Amino acid sequence: MEDKYITVTQLSRYLKFKFDNDPNLGNVFLKGEISNFKAHSRGHLYFTIKDEGSRINAVMFASNASKLKFNLEDGMKVLVTGRVSVYEATGGYQIYVDDLVIDGLGNLYLEYEKLKKKLASEGLFDKDKKKPIPKFPSKIGIVTAPTGAAIRDILSTIKRRWPIAEAILFPSLVQGKEAAPDIIKNIKEAEKYDLDVLIVGRGGGSIEDMWCFNDEEVARTIYNCPIPVISAVGHEIDFTIADFVADLRAPTPTGAAEMAVPNQADFYKYLDQVNIRLNQVIIKMINERRKKLDSLKDSYILKNPISIYEIKEQKFDNLYEKINMIMQNILSTERSNLEYYYDKLKISIDKTLDRNKNNYLGYLNKLEVLNPLLTIKRGYSISKIDNKVISSVKSIKKNDTLNVEFTDGYVTTNVIDIKKN
Numbered sequence: 001m002e003d004k005y006i007t008v009t010q011l012s013r014y015l016k017f018k019f020d021n022d023p024n025l026g027n028v029f030l031k032g033e034i035s036n037f038k039a040h041s042r043g044h045l046y047f048t049i050k051d052e053g054s055r056i057n058a059v060m061f062a063s064n065a066s067k068l069k070f071n072l073e074d075g076m077k078v079l080v081t082g083r084v085s086v087y088e089a090t091g092g093y094q095i096y097v098d099d100l101v102i103d104g105l106g107n108l109y110l111e112y113e114k115l116k117k118k119l120a121s122e123g124l125f126d127k128d129k130k131k132p133i134p135k136f137p138s139k140i141g142i143v144t145a146p147t148g149a150a151i152r153d154i155l156s157t158i159k160r161r162w163p164i165a166e167a168i169l170f171p172s173l174v175q176g177k178e179a180a181p182d183i184i185k186n187i188k189e190a191e192k193y194d195l196d197v198l199i200v201g202r203g204g205g206s207i208e209d210m211w212c213f214n215d216e217e218v219a220r221t222i223y224n225c226p227i228p229v230i231s232a233v234g235h236e237i238d239f240t241i242a243d244f245v246a247d248l249r250a251p252t253p254t255g256a257a258e259m260a261v262p263n264q265a266d267f268y269k270y271l272d273q274v275n276i277r278l279n280q281v282i283i284k285m286i287n288e289r290r291k292k293l294d295s296l297k298d299s300y301i302l303k304n305p306i307s308i309y310e311i312k313e314q315k316f317d318n319l320y321e322k323i324n325m326i327m328q329n330i331l332s333t334e335r336s337n338l339e340y341y342y343d344k345l346k347i348s349i350d351k352t353l354d355r356n357k358n359n360y361l362g363y364l365n366k367l368e369v370l371n372p373l374l375t376i377k378r379g380y381s382i383s384k385i386d387n388k389v390i391s392s393v394k395s396i397k398k399n400d401t402l403n404v405e406f407t408d409g410y411v412t413t414n415v416i417d418i419k420k421n
Contacts, residue, residue, distance in 0.1 A: 155257075
């Protein structure tokens with residue numbers, strides 16, 4: 001009886017045998033989207049291929065994975081070639097991938113990711129470079145298609161929430177090959193207006209429909225726009241490059257309008273709150289000033305104003321006495337210094353006079369020694385010719401006139417004869 005039953009392993013092996021020997025499963029061409037991607041450290045790739053209704057596990061061994069020219073990521077749409085078999089350990093069937101290429105939408109995804117990484121590395125997504133959206137704009141620019149739900153939703157939302165704002169439409173293509181240049185042209189045109197904020201976007205659609213908002217030049221134009229830009233492309237789940245470079249990303253065009261303008265009802269509530277706070281602040285300031293005024297009115301100084309004068313008068317007397325004492329000290333010090341220097345000068349003068357007197361007496365004694373009158377007093381006389389003293393006979397000639405001086409007069413005589421020794 002038990003011979004009827006087989007093991008799970010036997011069943012898995014049987015199913016694997018059937019799969020492996022089915023020519024339709026030996027070379028399968030499969031298309032779908034990658035999810036649950038995982039790269040093993042040994043180089044094997046494990047992932048799931050899914051579509052709207054089902055999914056299948058997939059494995060690509062390192063020998064085939066090494067031939068890929070790109071990195072796999074979740075969300076890629078791919079075209080796969082491989083064989084379907086059973087993995088005995090789990091009993092589940094899976095596809096063993098021999099080759100894998102990206103389909104058309106997958107290529108767009110790769111371009112999107114490549115541009116996203118490039119612009120992020122240049123700093124175009126940095127939060128610190130985002131311009132703030134003004135709270136109360138008066139003029140709003142809109143770059144979008146002139147017809148369709150997007151523009152209707154934006155205009156109706158602005159009118160409902162903030163009717164005082166002026167909305168200016170810059171009609172633009174938002175789909176197709178010519179859309180990107182047209183968007184760029186209209187953003188630059190909007191820069192000529194005195195706008196407070198600029199909304200750039202469109203309604204939902206496929207990735208191909210919204211591809212113009214993944215254009216590099218469109219992204220750079222949005223980034224370089226001096227006006228704060230709100231990106232409003234597609235639905236909440238749709239993300240484009242324009243969303244990352246814009247100053248603010250809105251999930252929908254309607255959401256962009258709500259972010260661009262305040263709600264007038266909320267604004268009135270805000271004004272009421274501000275009014276209440278201002279009144280409270282004013283009342284508080286008045287009460288504080290009144291308390292201060294009452295305090296001043298009750299102060300001793302105001303009730304006894306003469307005390308201010310008395311205090312100042314007393315301070316003046318103290319200062320006057322201090323100054324007088326200082327002046328007396330200065331004069332006393334200077335007088336002492338003057339007397340000191342006077343005594344010192346007098347001593348110096350006396351010493352100088354004594355020294356000069358001694359010098360004079362010394363010179364006088366020397367002159368007395370050399371005084372010819374003293375010589376005459378001792379019995380000598382002085383002979384002169386033309387007031388010149390004659391000290392030698394050699395200086396006299398015959399018939400010279402001599403003046404001979406004595407202590408009590410002089411004699412004039414002529415030389416008759418000269419005798420020399």
